[in-house]
Amino acid sequence: MTVHNLYIFDRNGNCLYYNEWNRKKQAGISKEEEFKLMYGMLFSIRSFVSKMSPLDMKEGFLSFQTSKYRLHYYETPSGLKFVLNTDLSVTNARDTLQHIYNFLSLSSLCKNKIRFKTLYLFSNSVDSCVRQEYNLTQSGC
Amino acid sequence: MTVHNLYIFDRNGNCLYYNEWNRKKQAGISKEEEFKLMYGMLFSIRSFVSKMSPLDMKEGFLSFQTSKYRLHYYETPSGLKFVLNTDLSVTNARDTLQHIYSNVRHTHTHTHTHL
Numbered sequence: 310m311t312v313h314n315l316y317i318f319d320r321n322g323n324c325l326y327y328n329e330w331n332r333k334k335q336a337g338i339s340k341e342e343e344f345k346l347m348y349g350m351l352f353s354i355r356s357f358v359s360k361m362s363p364l365d366m367k368e369g370f371l372s373f374q375t376s377k378y379r380l381h382y383y384e385t386p387s388g389l390k391f392v393l394n395t396d397l398s399v400t401n402a403r404d405t406l407q408h409i410y411n412f413l414s415l416s417s418l419c420k421n422k423i424r425f426k427t428l429y430l431f432s433n434s435v436d437s438c439v440r441q442e443y444n445l446t447q448s449g450c
Numbered sequence: 451m452t453v454h455n456l457y458i459f460d461r462n463g464n465c466l467y468y469n470e471w472n473r474k475k476q477a478g479i480s481k482e483e484e485f486k487l488m489y490g491m492l493f494s495i496r497s498f499v500s501k502m503s504p505l506d507m508k509e510g511f512l513s514f515q516t517s518k519y520r521l522h523y524y525e526t527p528s529g530l531k532f533v534l535n536t537d538l539s540v541t542n543a544r545d546t547l548q549h550i551y552s553n554v555r556h557t558h559t560h561t562h563t564h565l
Binding site: 314332336337338354358361363368372375378394 | 454455470472473474475477478479484487488491494495498499501502503504505506507508509510511512513514515516517518519521535
């Protein structure tokens with residue numbers, strides 16, 4: 310079970326958090342461009358998936374996959390967007406991402422919204438959460 | 451097991467075939483617009499998926515899913531693109547789409563349709 314990387318966006322598209330535990334290939338663009346591309350593209354995908362749905366939608370886009378990785382999408386009621394890339398052994402990351410979000414919500418960090426001075430602490434919390442949820446070793450596997 | 455609909459595009463984005471077997475909601479745009487949107491968006495998704503991949507890619511985008519349906523993508527060596535929407539019980543449509551392609555190709559060997 311491998312977790313590659315995780316993005317957390319707020320409802321305005323700002324990337325609040327990014328970390329990678331096992332990434333072998335970079336996007337070839339600056340991190341700023343990468344965050345915009347990720348957010349923007351997921352926005353388009355969600356809209357497209359809903360429009361082209363052959364059924365009435367309840368929830369929208371959840372994940373996509375290639376032969377090597379799966380991208381999971383989870384949006385909280387407050388509009389935070391979690392984007393997690395894992396290997397194919399992770400079929401549904403929703404519960405995990407929900408746990409991470411709940412854990413963060415309980416801590417005072419989220420109660421006060423994410424301020425820059427607490428970003429470092431927030432960062433470590435998310436990292437710990439992900440490692441715990443997926444039993445990651447230091448190498449990220 | 452439910453199959454909703456199937457699109458087949460040629461390598462230039464023309465929709466060669468479309469049929470629906472179980473579609474409860476339409477896209478709200480003309481079929482022509484729908485085909486363009488489907489083809490164009492999948493083109494973008496494939497490019498995006500490849501660019502943002504945390505690993506070196508072998509094959510690219512294969513499918514995506516919602517809580518209710520799954521879209522499967524299969525591209526033949528000749529550039530034909532199959533897009534199939536099913537319910538979630540269909541996890542991998544690749545073999546099926548490959549069979550369909552083989553059958554269609556076999557059937558049309560003697561026509562001038564370049565598949």
